[in-house]
Amino acid sequence: MRGLWLEGGRLTFRDDLPRPKPGPGEALLRVRLAGICATDLEMVKGYYPFTGVLGHEFVADVVSAPEAPAWEGRRVVGEINVTCGACAQCLAGRPTHCERRTVLGILGRDGVFAEYTTLPLANLHPAPAGVPDEVAVFTEPLAAALEVQQQVHIRPTDKVLVVGAGRLGQLVAWSLSLTGADVAAVVRHDRQVALLRPYRVTPLREQQVPRWSMDVVVEATGSPAGLALAKDAVHPRGVVVLKSTYAGQARVDLSRWVVDEVQMVGSRCGPFAPALRHWAATRLDPRPLIDAIYPLAEGVAAFAHAAQSGVFKVLLRP
Numbered sequence: 001m002r003g004l005w006l007e008g009g010r011l012t013f014r015d016d017l018p019r020p021k022p023g024p025g026e027a028l029l030r031v032r033l034a035g036i037c038a039t040d041l042e043m044v045k046g047y048y049p050f051t052g053v054l055g056h057e058f059v060a061d062v063v064s065a066p067e068a069p070a071w072e073g074r075r076v077v078g079e080i081n082v083t084c085g086a087c088a089q090c091l092a093g094r095p096t097h098c099e100r101r102t103v104l105g106i107l108g109r110d111g112v113f114a115e116y117t118t119l120p121l122a123n124l125h126p127a128p129a130g131v132p133d134e135v136a137v138f139t140e141p142l143a144a145a146l147e148v149q150q151q152v153h154i155r156p157t158d159k160v161l162v163v164g165a166g167r168l169g170q171l172v173a174w175s176l177s178l179t180g181a182d183v184a185a186v187v188r189h190d191r192q193v194a195l196l197r198p199y200r201v202t203p204l205r206e207q208q209v210p211r212w213s214m215d216v217v218v219e220a221t222g223s224p225a226g227l228a229l230a231k232d233a234v235h236p237r238g239v240v241v242l243k244s245t246y247a248g249q250a251r252v253d254l255s256r257w258v259v260d261e262v263q264m265v266g267s268r269c270g271p272f273a274p275a276l277r278h279w280a281a282t283r284l285d286p287r288p289l290i291d292a293i294y295p296l297a298e299g300v301a302a303f304a305h306a307a308q309s310g311v312f313k314v315l316l317r318p
């Protein structure tokens with residue numbers, strides 16, 4: 001089959017990859033549409049050691065599901081952590097923290113930038129009828145955005161700031177606006193402002209952010225400067241949610257966090273079901289984030305496009 005292969009920090013298009021075979025409890029999926037995200041770009045830079053097919057954001061058709069044929073022919077999205085169900089974290093109800101997990105296109109498991117992929121049936125969610133592929137492909141990042149609300153009680157009276165209005169920051173700000181809270185986002189350019197407008201999220205330039213004013217700040221830049229801005233914006237005893245990973249080691253003046261009694265919450269993968277409900281109810285529409293759709297054979301060019309500054313989402317259509 002055709003796919004994008006990462007090896008030794010080099011991404012190549014190949015047409016000689018073996019079609020994967022579903023293991024016990026798994027389904028074979030034919031990828032309809034896949035999204036390139038910051039994690040994929042970091043992996044090409046060598047941020048994680050990985051050899052194989054990249055990609056974890058997708059919508060696909062179930063080609064075969066030997067143990068549950070009722071799934072065959074269904075259009076699905078899928079959770080990316082494949083868990084053991086038996087370790088202490090799984091048994092304690094924290095499956096995304098499974099000690100023996102593999103992660104689609106990230107850790108120990110080939111991903112979705114290919115014609116076919118496999119996932120356990122337990123990871124699959126039917127894509128609701130009427131939700132286009134171009135929307136459903138954003139389910140994994142919207143679920144990650146919703147994890148903020150899963151972890152932190154957002155009151156409708158809260159003032160909330162999202163630092164960073166890029167790919168993920170937009171989905172975080174839009175979904176937070178649905179809580180009724182007073183949501184603002186730090187912007188750098190006009191397209192970010194336009195994307196926030198339908199959701200009534202207040203755009204703020206960095207120098208306009210009022211100090212010590214926010215109940216909750218979500219840091220979605222992954223940069224030490226973004227983290228410092230988040231700390232300046234949150235009020236004492238407020239909450240800062242870290243929604244991005246930091247390449248290398250970020251320098252932080254932690255004593256201010258202690259003195260001001262600020263809570264720091266790490267945040268990663270989130271719940272798919274509410275993300276799908278938002279799509280089905282058309283409360284959110286991610287399609288304005290799409291900059292381009294490339295065929296797999298032009299995947300290397302698609303990655304170069306996705307890495308340009310100011311680009312939101314580049315999709316691959318196998």
Ligand SMILES: [Zn+2]
Nearest residue numbers: 037038039057
């Ligand atoms: Zn991602």
Ligand SMILES: [Zn+2]
Nearest residue numbers: 084087090098
């Ligand atoms: Zn486990």
